[in-house]
Amino acid sequence: MNLSSVESLAYSLPELILVFATVGILMLDLLITRKRILGELALCACGGAALASALLAGAEQGYLFNQMVALDGFAIFFKLFLSLSAFAAVYMSLGSRELDNEHPGEYYTLLLAAATGTFYMASATNLLMAYLALEFVSLTSYVLTGFIRASRRGSEAALKYLIYGGVASGAMVYGMSLIFGLAGSLDYATIGERLLVPSEANGPILFIAVLLVLAGFGYKISMVPFHMWSPDVYQGAPLPVTAYLSVGSKAAGFAMMIRFFYVALSHAGAGGVWATIEGLEWPNLIVLGSIITMTLGNLAALRQDNVKRLLAYSSIAHAGYILMGFVVLSDAGLRAMLFYIATYYLMNLGAFTVLMMVLNNSDREDMEAFRGLAWRGGALPAAAMAVFMFSLAGVPPFAGFIGKFYLFAAVIDKEMWMLAIVAALNSVVSLYYYARIVRTMYLDQPLKSDPVMTTDWHSGAFAGVLAVGTIVFGVYWRPLIDLADKSLVFFRG
Amino acid sequence: MFDAIGLQDFLIVALALFSLGVYCVLTRRNAIGILMGVELILNAANINYIAFSHYGSANYDGQLYSIFVIMLAAAEAAIGLAIVLGIYRRFSSIDVANMKTLHG
Numbered sequence: 001m002n003l004s005s006v007e008s009l010a011y012s013l014p015e016l017i018l019v020f021a022t023v024g025i026l027m028l029d030l031l032i033t034r035k036r037i038l039g040e041l042a043l044c045a046c047g048g049a050a051l052a053s054a055l056l057a058g059a060e061q062g063y064l065f066n067q068m069v070a071l072d073g074f075a076i077f078f079k080l081f082l083s084l085s086a087f088a089a090v091y092m093s094l095g096s097r098e099l100d101n102e103h104p105g106e107y108y109t110l111l112l113a114a115a116t117g118t119f120y121m122a123s124a125t126n127l128l129m130a131y132l133a134l135e136f137v138s139l140t141s142y143v144l145t146g147f148i149r150a151s152r153r154g155s156e157a158a159l160k161y162l163i164y165g166g167v168a169s170g171a172m173v174y175g176m177s178l179i180f181g182l183a184g185s186l187d188y189a190t191i192g193e194r195l196l197v198p199s200e201a202n203g204p205i206l207f208i209a210v211l212l213v214l215a216g217f218g219y220k221i222s223m224v225p226f227h228m229w230s231p232d233v234y235q236g237a238p239l240p241v242t243a244y245l246s247v248g249s250k251a252a253g254f255a256m257m258i259r260f261f262y263v264a265l266s267h268a269g270a271g272g273v274w275a276t277i278e279g280l281e282w283p284n285l286i287v288l289g290s291i292i293t294m295t296l297g298n299l300a301a302l303r304q305d306n307v308k309r310l311l312a313y314s315s316i317a318h319a320g321y322i323l324m325g326f327v328v329l330s331d332a333g334l335r336a337m338l339f340y341i342a343t344y345y346l347m348n349l350g351a352f353t354v355l356m357m358v359l360n361n362s363d364r365e366d367m368e369a370f371r372g373l374a375w376r377g378g379a380l381p382a383a384a385m386a387v388f389m390f391s392l393a394g395v396p397p398f399a400g401f402i403g404k405f406y407l408f409a410a411v412i413d414k415e416m417w418m419l420a421i422v423a424a425l426n427s428v429v430s431l432y433y434y435a436r437i438v439r440t441m442y443l444d445q446p447l448k449s450d451p452v453m454t455t456d457w458h459s460g461a462f463a464g465v466l467a468v469g470t471i472v473f474g475v476y477w478r479p480l481i482d483l484a485d486k487s488l489v490f491f492r493g
Numbered sequence: 494m495f496d497a498i499g500l501q502d503f504l505i506v507a508l509a510l511f512s513l514g515v516y517c518v519l520t521r522r523n524a525i526g527i528l529m530g531v532e533l534i535l536n537a538a539n540i541n542y543i544a545f546s547h548y549g550s551a552n553y554d555g556q557l558y559s560i561f562v563i564m565l566a567a568a569e570a571a572i573g574l575a576i577v578l579g580i581y582r583r584f585s586s587i588d589v590a591n592m593k594t595l596h597g
Contacts, residue, residue: 128558135565139572146576155579156592162573163527163589167518170534173562174511177541177555181504184550186558232595 001062008064011071013052014079015119018086021045022112029105039094042108046087046115053079061491067187069123070259073489077338078122078255081345085248086115088349088462092240095459097360098148099238107147111244114140118252125263125491127176127186130256131169134216137249138165144244145237157236164219164229172216178209179264188264189492195277196267202279210265210282217260220253221319224293231300234312239359242308243352246315251341254322258334261326263490272331283327290327291422294320298429307355308365310433311348314392317430318344324407324423328414331488336406338484343391343399343473350388350466354381357459362451370437372446378453380460382441384467389434391470394427399473406481503544511537524577524587528570535566 009016025038032038053076061072069075089111093099099107117136124130142165146158182205183191195202218226234242265282266274276282297317304310322344325337355365358381362369374382391398404427411420473480510533517530539559546555581587 128554128561131558132561132565135569139565139568142572142576146579149579152583153594155576155583156594158576159524159580159589159592160595162569162576163518163524163531166528166531166569166573167515167534170514170531170538173538174534174541177507177538177545177558180542180555180558181545181549184545186554235595 001060002067003062003064005065011056011059011064014049014056014083015116017045017048017052018083018112018116018119021048022109022116025105025112026109029103029109035104036094038104038108039090042090042112043087043094045112046083046090049083049115050080050087053083061489063125063491064123068126068129069120070125070491071123072491073487074255074259075123077483077487078251079119081251081342082115082118082122082248085118085244085251085345085349086111088345089240089244089248091462092243092349092353092356092459093238095360095456095462096238096240096356099240102148107144110140110144110147111241114144114244115248118248121252122255122259124256125188125259127180127188127191130260131173131176134172134220134253134256135169137220137252138169141165141241141245141249144241145233147241148238151236153236154238157233160236161229161233164226168215168219168226171212175209175212175215178205179213182206182209188260191264192267192277192492195265195280198278202277206280210280211285213260214285217253217257218289221250221257221322222293222316223289223319223323224296224316227293227296227316227319230316231309231312234315235306235309239308239352239356239365242312243349243356246311246352247345247349250315250319251345254326254337254341258326258337259490262334263492266329274329274331276329283329286323287327287416287419290320290323291419292320293317293323294423294426298426298433301433302429304433306366307370307437310437311351311355314430314433315348317426318348318392320426321404321407321423324411324419327419328410328416330410330414332406332413333410334488335481335484336403336410338487339406339477339481340403342480342484343403343470346466346469346473347388347391347398347400350384350463350470351392353459353463353466354385354388357381357455357463358453360456360459361453367437367440370440371444371450373441373453376446376450376452378441378455381453381455381463384463385441386438387467387470389438391474393431393434395431397471397474399470399477402474402477500544500548503540507537507540507544510534510540522588522590524580524589525574527589528573528577532566532570535562538562 056076120133142162145161146154148154183194222230266276294317297313301313325333358369359365391400394400394404514530514533521527542555542559
């Protein structure tokens with residue numbers, strides 16, 4: 001099906017819920033004095049969007065809004081995932097003391113607007129829509145990063161984000177203009193068809209154009225060499241925003257990248273194997289990107305003392321792991337990516353939630369704030385943190401191990417030994433710094449000056465749910481991998 | 494003699510503009526200077542879109558794209574200047590070399 005704008009609204013319930021909530025919160029902010037309601041409303045909107053996305057699963061697949069976006073299994077998977085990410089970000093914002101004295105109305109408006117943008121990033125099938133969605137998310141994220149007015153670090157992070165983001169998206173638009181010139185169309189499926197026939201268009205100019213477009217995507221997923229903004233921004237932004245950037249905005253970047261590279265620059269063959277278009281060997285380029293990204297992320301994380309910054313480098317390293325599934329050009333690889341992104345949600349958000357509890361308690365986010373955490377009233381947060389850390393390192397029986405297992409299986413199936421060996425070595429290196437946090441919490445004795453850890457049940461329950469999820473999907477992962485399998489449907493008209 | 498101007502000439506101008514934009518971004522230390530470089534890059538893309546649309550395809554996709562780019566560039570400038578203003582209040586300078594709170 002190929003629907004016009006008005007007809008498409010019937011299939012855009014998740015986005016409509018978010019848009020109405022965005023505008024509603026902005027207006028309610030002027031009327032009510034009890035601002036906590038605004039956050040609770042945002043939470044309901046994200047929950048509603050998740051439910052509406054799940055209900056779309058049975059709907060007919062096709063193009064919406066005159067071929068601007070696609071409604072297919074892949075888009076629905078990410079809509080569900082992204083609304084849950086926004087839900088987590090709003091939930092964490094409600095429990096964060098950092099944001100207590102700021103303007104909640106504007107904050108939740110921006111957060112929900114960013115969430116709406118990520119939905120369109122995941123479903124855009126047109127270069128114009130992809131650019132608009134990416135910029136929409138970027139512009140709202142810049143403001144969210146610098147949202148705490150009194151914070152020097154926040155302002156500096158926002159400026160750095162703005163500069164890197166502006167340059168990366170500028171390069172991306174220039175690259176897209178070259179692709180538009182070579183293929184004569186903005187529509188992904190049409191570009192794919194026109195470039196499939198070997199012609200003079202498939203030359204070095206196309207390669208340069210793709211490289212420039214990769215700058216835009218690479219910046220969203222923090223792939224080296226476009227990662228420079230992320231440690232500073234993750235450290236400077238308010239913690240719930242950091243958590244959202246590392247999960248929601250990154251996943252949306254991956255979704256957009258998969259759709260562009262697989263629909264426009266490759267074609268599906270038999271048995272779930274894909275082939276690139278003639279004269280454009282983009283997987284080689286991204287193999288290199290993946291190797292450098294994971295190595296640099298892990299090596300830089302080794303010497304971090306600020307846990308927030310450590311998690312930023314860990315997030316860069318994980319982008320490298322996820323890219324392993326991207327380069328193998330098979331359904332198995334894509335399935336492993338979706339699965340890993342879902343498990344990454346559980347363990348990374350969990351780590352950020354525990355960090356937020358520590359930050360709320362002691363106003364510190366460095367390694368010393370975790371010293372002897374288990375022995376001064378924080379036994380449960382410490383246990384949860386240990387689960388998340390081992391899962392991020394890829395230790396069985398946690399979900400992170402299963403995720404890595406599928407990625408490695410896809411890579412080894414393609415006999416890309418080099419990539420597999422580097423990734424295995426990287427996992428060993430990463431275990432060092434994840435285990436260091438666990439050691440600090442359990443083996444170091446607390447000093448007298450360390451505050452007693454008190455936990456509010458909101459954040460504690462959230463961390464608990466995520467920890468249980470990490471363990472459950474490490475033992476019984478069948479439903480999740482089935483869901484990822486069913487979601488590998490790209491509508492191409 | 495104007496008949497001689499073709500697609501290629503527009504692409505060369507766009508490429509020159511893009512290169513100048515990148516040069517500006519890489520060498521400027523003033524935050525507003527960097528944002529101006531970004532504007533040059535975006536306008537290089539606009540020239541490309543309009544030229545390709547005029548000489549190539551039958552529809553107005555390219556022209557429309559450039560209108561959206563202009564609009565988003567304005568939005569980005571608005572947000573960018575607000576952030577730079579905040580930086581000036583906090584650091585009394587908009588030299589990006591002075592931003593050293595976050596490092597490591």
